[in-house]
Amino acid sequence: SQQGEEDPQALSIQEGENATMNCSYKTSINNLQWYRQNSGRGLVHLILIRSNEREKHSGRLRVTLDTSKKSSSLLITASRAADTASYFCATALYNQGGKLIFGQGTELSVKP
Amino acid sequence: EAGVTQFPSHSVIEKGQTVTLRCDPISGHDNLYWYRRVMGKEIKFLLHFVKESKQDESGMPNNRFLAERTGGTYSTLKVQPAELEDSGVYFCASSQGWQVRNEQYFGPGTRLTVT
Numbered sequence: 001s002q003q004g005e006e007d008p009q010a011l012s013i014q015e016g017e018n019a020t021m022n023c024s025y026k027t028s029i030n031n032l033q034w035y036r037q038n039s040g041r042g043l044v045h046l047i048l049i050r051s052n053e054r055e056k057h058s059g060r061l062r063v064t065l066d067t068s069k070k071s072s073s074l075l076i077t078a079s080r081a082a083d084t085a086s087y088f089c090a091t092a093l094y095n096q097g098g099k100l101i102f103g104q105g106t107e108l109s110v111k112p
Numbered sequence: 113e114a115g116v117t118q119f120p121s122h123s124v125i126e127k128g129q130t131v132t133l134r135c136d137p138i139s140g141h142d143n144l145y146w147y148r149r150v151m152g153k154e155i156k157f158l159l160h161f162v163k164e165s166k167q168d169e170s171g172m173p174n175n176r177f178l179a180e181r182t183g184g185t186y187s188t189l190k191v192q193p194a195e196l197e198d199s200g201v202y203f204c205a206s207s208q209g210w211q212v213r214n215e216q217y218f219g220p221g222t223r224l225t226v227t
Contacts, residue, residue, distance in 0.1 A: 035218070042116070043155075043203060043218035088155060097168050098207060098214060099145060102155035 006089055006103040014111050019076040021106040023089030024069075030092045032065055032072050033100065037086045046074075046087075081112045114138070116219035118204050124225045130192040133222045137186070137206030143167075144187050145207075145216060146179060150200040158202075161187060194226045 006023045013019055023032070034046040049056045049065045049072065056063045062075040076083055086107050090100040117136045125131050137144045146158040158177070159169040163184035172179070176195070181187040191198055201223050205216040 033215075042220035043205075045215055045217070048215065090155075097160050097162075098143060098216070099157045099160055099168060099171075100147075100216065101157065102147075104154040 006087075006106050008106060009104065010107040010109070012109040012111065013079055015079060015081055017079055017110075019079050019083070019108055019110070021074045021087050021089075021108070022071060023073070023103050024071045025089075025091050025101075025103075026070065027091075027093060029067075030094050032063075033090045033092065034061075034063060034072075034074050035088045035090060035102075037088065037105075039085070043088070076108075079108075079110045081110050084108060084110045116204055116206050116217050118202075118219040118222050120222060121220065122223045122225070124227065125194055126227055127196055128193045130190065131194055131224060133189045133191075133202050133224070135187045135189070135204030135219060137204070138217055141206035141208055141217075142184065143207045143214070143216075144181060145205040146187070146189055147203040147205065148200050149203070150197070155203065158189075191224070194224075196226050199224055199226045 029051055031048050031050045033048045035043040036046055037043050047058045047063050049063050060077045065072045086105045088102050088105045090102045119134045123131050142163050144161040147155050149155045157171040159179055160167045161181045164181050178190045201221040203218050203221045205218045207214040207216045
């Protein structure tokens with residue numbers, strides 16, 4: 001069974017709207033990270049939130065973490081067409097040498 | 113500073129053939145990871161090198177996959193013989209330290225298509 005599960009699997013919004021993606025996981029984590037993948041390109045690291053943090057901001061991104069519910073959310077405010085991409089959450093477990101366990105991702109489409 | 117690079121960007125081979133993927137990590141990064149994403153599924157960990165040593169290869173699917181990192185610099189991932197289910201995107205990542213807090217920098221990936 002996978003560690004990370006994301007919903008929705010696909011999200012289509014208009015430019016200027018906010019986009020919220022959710023991620024759930026199963027086991028205790030050291031940190032949770034969000035990545036973006038533009039079509040045909042590599043994974044870009046967006047933000048890392050540690051297990052003792054509840055919220056983190058980076059520009060138009062806001063990430064929350066609820067360890068009691070084993071869930072995280074990524075909010076992109078005032079979305080732009082350039083935000084169209086696949087978004088993945090990834091968890092880093094204790095004593096696992098840094099390897100990341102990814103969710104299936106959310107396909108975000110922002111229409112101009 | 114150059115990022116993680118991977119070669120080739122795309123490879124199309126027939127079932128039964130051999131393919132070798134290459135990853136050049138960021139200079140000075142001792143840790144190198146391989147991941148892959150099979151169509152429509154999640155990105156899965158394959159293995160982790162610390163310098164030239166395999167730290168964790170628990171994600172390698174079977175013995176048709178062989179990863180090396182001679183000299184602790186670039187790494188290769190060989191698939192021999194390739195099967196249809198090996199198709200997907202293979203990502204390489206590197207980091208300075210192995211601790212979980214260290215950010216991994218990903219390459220653009222190699223898209224492998226086995227026909």
